[in-house]
Amino acid sequence: MEKVVQRIGLKHGSGGRAMRQLIEEVFLELASPVDGIGLAALDDGAALRIGDRWLVITTDSHVVQPIFFPGGDIGRLSVSGTVNDLAMMGATEPLGLTCAVILEEGFPRADLERVRDSLRDTAREAGAPFVTGDTKVMGKGELDGIVLNTTGVALTDRIVTDAGLAPGDLILVTGHVGDHGLAVMSRRHDLGLQGDLRSDVAPLNGLIRAALAAGGDDVVAMKDPTRGGLAGALHEMAAKARVGIVLEEPKVPIRDEVRAAGEMLGIDPLVVANEGKAVLGVRAAAAERVLAALRAHPLGAHAALCARAVADRPGQVVLDTGLGRRLLAEPEGELLPRIC
Amino acid sequence: MADATTRMQFRDPARARALAARLAELVDALGRPVSVMHVCGSHEQAIARFGLRALFPRGLDVIMGPGCPVCVTDAPEIDEAVALARQGVRVATYGDMLRVPGTAISLEEAGAEGGAVESVYSITQAVELAARHPGEQVVFFSSGFETTAVATAAAILAGVPPNLSVLSVHKYIPPAMEIVAEMPESKVEGFLAAGHAAAITGADVFLPFVERHRLPVVVAGFEPLDILAALVRLVELIRDRRPAVENAYPRCVTARGNVPAQDRLWRVFQTAGGRWRGIAHIPNGNLRLRDAWAAVDARRRFQIDVAGLWDGAPAAHAERCICGDIMAGLRRPSACPLFGRECTPEAPVGACMVSTEGACRIWHTYGGVPDLREAS
Known part of the structure; x- marks a missing residue:
C-alpha cells in the first residue's frame, strides 16, 4: 500500500493521481447530497437544479510562474479557466464572474494593471461580466507575487458531465x-x-x-x-x-x-x-x-x-x-x- | 524541419508493420521461443515509448540487460561520494545519481545533511563549478558507459582546475555482456548492441565476444525502424546459427569507430574489475583513471573513509527489491512486488526506478505493463 503522506508536496497540485487522492482523502468529507451535481462528483464544477434549469458554479485559483508568458498571462488564464469549466458542464453563457486577488507586498502596480486589462479583455471576449471581487495583501515572501481566484456562474438547460462516455462513443x-x-x-x-x-x-x-x-x-x-x-x-x-x-x-x-x-x-x-x-x-x-x-x-x-x-x-x-x-x-x- | 523528415522516415508505420511481419515469419519458422537482449536504456525507452512489444511476435522475448550505467553503480561506489561529501568536499554529479541508494544513504540525503552536493549536466559544468570555488576541493563523480567516459577523458586531457578531481565510476559494456552470456540461467541467444556506444568503439569491438560465446551481435540505432530491422537481422543470424557482428546502424557506426575518441578514452582510462550492482563482479567492467592521471584522481587525492559509513549503518537495500535480477535480464520489472506501488519515481526503492535509463523507471513511465499483445 502507498504511504499516507503527512506533508503536502507539489505533486498534490499537479492534476494527476496524487492530487485526486489527496482530494478524495481530505476534501470529500465536505460533500453532502445536493439536487444535481455536487462536490462528490469531482467534476469541473457544480450544477444545482433551479426549476427546470441548472445553475452551474465553478471556482478556480490561479498561480503561474512567470505571470506573463508567451501567448497569455495570469489574467487571461484565470478568466479562461473559469469560463471553460462552466462550458465543460454545458453552460456556455456565463451570468457573472468574481475576481479575488491576493498580492504579495511589493508587487508592481504596473503589473497589476496589466493583469487587470487582461482580465477585462478576456471577459469581454467570453461575454462574461465581472460582478464582484476581493483584494488581500500578504507580507513579502508569504506568497509568490499574485494569486487570482475566479468564480463563475451560469444557467443551462442541459448538463454535460465528464462521466457520460459509453463504449462506441x-x-x-x-x-x-x-x-x-x-x-x-x-x-x-x-x-x-x-x-x-x-x-x-x-x-x-x-x-x-x-x-x-x-x-x-x-x-x-x-x-x-x-x-x-x-x-x-x-x-x-x-x-x-x-x-x-x-x-x-x-x-x-x-x-x-x-x-x-x-x-x-x-x-x-x-x-x-x-x-x-x-x-x-x-x-x-x-x-x-x-x-x-x-x-x-x-x-x-x-x-x-x-x-x-x-x-x-x-x-x-x-x-x-x-x-x-x-x-x-x-x-x-x-x-x-x-x-x- | 529536417527533424520531422527524419522522424517520418524511421517511424513509418507501414514499414514497421512489414518488418514486424517478417519477424513473425522468422520466429514461426524457428518453431520455438527466442530470447534476445539489448543493453541500453535508450533502446528500452524506444521499445516502451512506441509500444513495440505489442508488435513483436509472441515467441520473441526482447529483454533489457545491464544497460543503465547509473543503475549498476554499486552501493560502495555511492558510499565513496557520500563519504567525500561528509568530508567537506563539494561533489558534482549527474542528476540521476543523486537518489541512487548507497549502503547507508544516498547523495541526495548527504546533501540534505548539509553536504555540498550539486547536479550538473556535464563535466564542463563541474569544471566551471571548480573555477567558481577556487578555495574548495570539487570532485566530479562521473558515471556512464564509454560514451560519457569519452567526454570525461576529453575534459581531463584539456586540463582541469587544480581543485577539481574525478571519482570515476564509469562502466565498460563489452565485459558485462560476457558475464550475462555466461549466466547459467540465461536463455539469451543474441544481443542488440547500443548504436551510440558503438559509434565510438566501432562495431568490431564485439568480435572477440562473438568468437568466444558463439552468439550473434547486431548494432542497432534508436528509432523504431532501426530496432525492428536490427531484430530481424538478429533472428536471421540465430536461425542460421551464424555468430557474427552485423552493423544495422551504418548511418552512424563504422567497423573501427571513432578512433580519435578511442585514443582519448584509453589515454585516460584503463579497465579494472569491480562489482556491478546486483549482477556480479565484472572483470574489466569498470573504467579507472590511469596512473598518469593520478593527480586528478579523487581516490588518490583523498583518504576516502567509506568504512566509517558502514559502522552500524542499517542497510538501505530493500530485501524485496529485485533490481539485480532485472538488470541481469532474469526477471521483468512487473514481476517485482514493489513495482509501481512502494517503488515509484518519486520514492524509488531500487536504482532501476531512479534513473531515466532504468528498466523499472521506463516501464513505469510508459504504462507499467510489458506489452499489450493480449489486448484486443
Missing part, C-alpha cells in the same frame, strides 16, 4: 495539444528554445456553444485537458464512465515545435496542460457533424477525432502509437525537464 479534441504547458515550461526554465512556443489560453464557451448546437444530446461528455493534459483528462473520463479509451497517437494534433521541445525536455506533450482546448465525447453518429462545427470556429480549426471509448480495460487508456500499443500512464507528480 468517439472522442474529439478541439485543437493542438501541449502548447500551454511547453510554452510556460520552456520560459520558466529559461531553456532558450527557438521557435514559436505560445500558450493556447482562450475562453472556449463560443466554440462549445457551436459544438452543442451541432451535436445536441449526442455530445455526452466534456472535459478541459488542463493540468495532467490530454492523458489526465482521458484517464478521468475513462475511470468515471468505467470504459476503456483507445487513443490513436498519430491522430492527436501536436505542433512540430511542441513535439520537438517535448522530446528535448523528455516531457510528453500528452501530459502537459492545455488552457484553450476541450475533449468531447460524442455518439458515433454525430461525430462528423460536431467535428465540422468545431472546425468552422476559429478556435477549433485543428480539431480532430483521435480516440474512442471501448468496453475493454475499463478505467485505462491504451495508446496506439501507430507502430505498437501500450498503456498510457496516468500523469503523476510535478513535471520536471529531464536532468541528463
Whole structure:
C-alpha cells in the first residue's frame, strides 16, 4: 500500500493521481447530497437544479510562474479557466464572474494593471461580466507575487458531465495539444528554445456553444485537458464512465515545435496542460457533424477525432502509437525537464 | 524541419508493420521461443515509448540487460561520494545519481545533511563549478558507459582546475555482456548492441565476444525502424546459427569507430574489475583513471573513509527489491512486488526506478505493463 503522506508536496497540485487522492482523502468529507451535481462528483464544477434549469458554479485559483508568458498571462488564464469549466458542464453563457486577488507586498502596480486589462479583455471576449471581487495583501515572501481566484456562474438547460462516455462513443479534441504547458515550461526554465512556443489560453464557451448546437444530446461528455493534459483528462473520463479509451497517437494534433521541445525536455506533450482546448465525447453518429462545427470556429480549426471509448480495460487508456500499443500512464507528480 | 523528415522516415508505420511481419515469419519458422537482449536504456525507452512489444511476435522475448550505467553503480561506489561529501568536499554529479541508494544513504540525503552536493549536466559544468570555488576541493563523480567516459577523458586531457578531481565510476559494456552470456540461467541467444556506444568503439569491438560465446551481435540505432530491422537481422543470424557482428546502424557506426575518441578514452582510462550492482563482479567492467592521471584522481587525492559509513549503518537495500535480477535480464520489472506501488519515481526503492535509463523507471513511465499483445 502507498504511504499516507503527512506533508503536502507539489505533486498534490499537479492534476494527476496524487492530487485526486489527496482530494478524495481530505476534501470529500465536505460533500453532502445536493439536487444535481455536487462536490462528490469531482467534476469541473457544480450544477444545482433551479426549476427546470441548472445553475452551474465553478471556482478556480490561479498561480503561474512567470505571470506573463508567451501567448497569455495570469489574467487571461484565470478568466479562461473559469469560463471553460462552466462550458465543460454545458453552460456556455456565463451570468457573472468574481475576481479575488491576493498580492504579495511589493508587487508592481504596473503589473497589476496589466493583469487587470487582461482580465477585462478576456471577459469581454467570453461575454462574461465581472460582478464582484476581493483584494488581500500578504507580507513579502508569504506568497509568490499574485494569486487570482475566479468564480463563475451560469444557467443551462442541459448538463454535460465528464462521466457520460459509453463504449462506441468517439472522442474529439478541439485543437493542438501541449502548447500551454511547453510554452510556460520552456520560459520558466529559461531553456532558450527557438521557435514559436505560445500558450493556447482562450475562453472556449463560443466554440462549445457551436459544438452543442451541432451535436445536441449526442455530445455526452466534456472535459478541459488542463493540468495532467490530454492523458489526465482521458484517464478521468475513462475511470468515471468505467470504459476503456483507445487513443490513436498519430491522430492527436501536436505542433512540430511542441513535439520537438517535448522530446528535448523528455516531457510528453500528452501530459502537459492545455488552457484553450476541450475533449468531447460524442455518439458515433454525430461525430462528423460536431467535428465540422468545431472546425468552422476559429478556435477549433485543428480539431480532430483521435480516440474512442471501448468496453475493454475499463478505467485505462491504451495508446496506439501507430507502430505498437501500450498503456498510457496516468500523469503523476510535478513535471520536471529531464536532468541528463 | 529536417527533424520531422527524419522522424517520418524511421517511424513509418507501414514499414514497421512489414518488418514486424517478417519477424513473425522468422520466429514461426524457428518453431520455438527466442530470447534476445539489448543493453541500453535508450533502446528500452524506444521499445516502451512506441509500444513495440505489442508488435513483436509472441515467441520473441526482447529483454533489457545491464544497460543503465547509473543503475549498476554499486552501493560502495555511492558510499565513496557520500563519504567525500561528509568530508567537506563539494561533489558534482549527474542528476540521476543523486537518489541512487548507497549502503547507508544516498547523495541526495548527504546533501540534505548539509553536504555540498550539486547536479550538473556535464563535466564542463563541474569544471566551471571548480573555477567558481577556487578555495574548495570539487570532485566530479562521473558515471556512464564509454560514451560519457569519452567526454570525461576529453575534459581531463584539456586540463582541469587544480581543485577539481574525478571519482570515476564509469562502466565498460563489452565485459558485462560476457558475464550475462555466461549466466547459467540465461536463455539469451543474441544481443542488440547500443548504436551510440558503438559509434565510438566501432562495431568490431564485439568480435572477440562473438568468437568466444558463439552468439550473434547486431548494432542497432534508436528509432523504431532501426530496432525492428536490427531484430530481424538478429533472428536471421540465430536461425542460421551464424555468430557474427552485423552493423544495422551504418548511418552512424563504422567497423573501427571513432578512433580519435578511442585514443582519448584509453589515454585516460584503463579497465579494472569491480562489482556491478546486483549482477556480479565484472572483470574489466569498470573504467579507472590511469596512473598518469593520478593527480586528478579523487581516490588518490583523498583518504576516502567509506568504512566509517558502514559502522552500524542499517542497510538501505530493500530485501524485496529485485533490481539485480532485472538488470541481469532474469526477471521483468512487473514481476517485482514493489513495482509501481512502494517503488515509484518519486520514492524509488531500487536504482532501476531512479534513473531515466532504468528498466523499472521506463516501464513505469510508459504504462507499467510489458506489452499489450493480449489486448484486443
